[in-house]
Amino acid sequence: QVQLVESGGGSVQAGGSLTLSCAASEITYSMGWFRQAPGKEREGVAMLRADDYTSYADSVKGRFTCSRDPAKGQVYLQMNNLKPDDTAMYYCASSSGEVSRFRSFNPRMYEYWGQGTQVTVSS
Numbered sequence: 045q046v047q048l049v050e051s052g053g054g055s056v057q058a059g060g061s062l063t064l065s066c067a068a069s070e071i072t073y074s075m076g077w078f079r080q081a082p083g084k085e086r087e088g089v090a091m092l093r094a095d096d097y098t099s100y101a102d103s104v105k106g107r108f109t110c111s112r113d114p115a116k117g118q119v120y121l122q123m124n125n126l127k128p129d130d131t132a133m134y135y136c137a138s139s140s141g142e143v144s145r146f147r148s149f150n151p152r153m154y155e156y157w158g159q160g161t162q163v164t165v166s167s
Contacts, residue, residue, distance in 0.1 A: 046069055060126050062123050076090065
């Protein structure tokens, strides 16, 4: 059982930055970040694998960066130039296996999930 705890959410103005952290009891092969806004489906934001492959949703490319520090048991999501459309609950997810690039943002590929951290971006 992998335990994931997100932190670092908050309220910022458009154009601002936040760094989300995910404290993991184990950094598994594939780690992902998802988000869900009220009334919308959960969507993938970023994925990072142990082979250093990364994948980003088109809506965040160039603005978000995912990284990990296995020694500290942490996965990070650096978010720059935030927009009101980025407002959502952000979740860290974990898969013990290799999530293919074609399924990077399929929630069913991930076995473990954190409780989420809220990000609110005002215009």
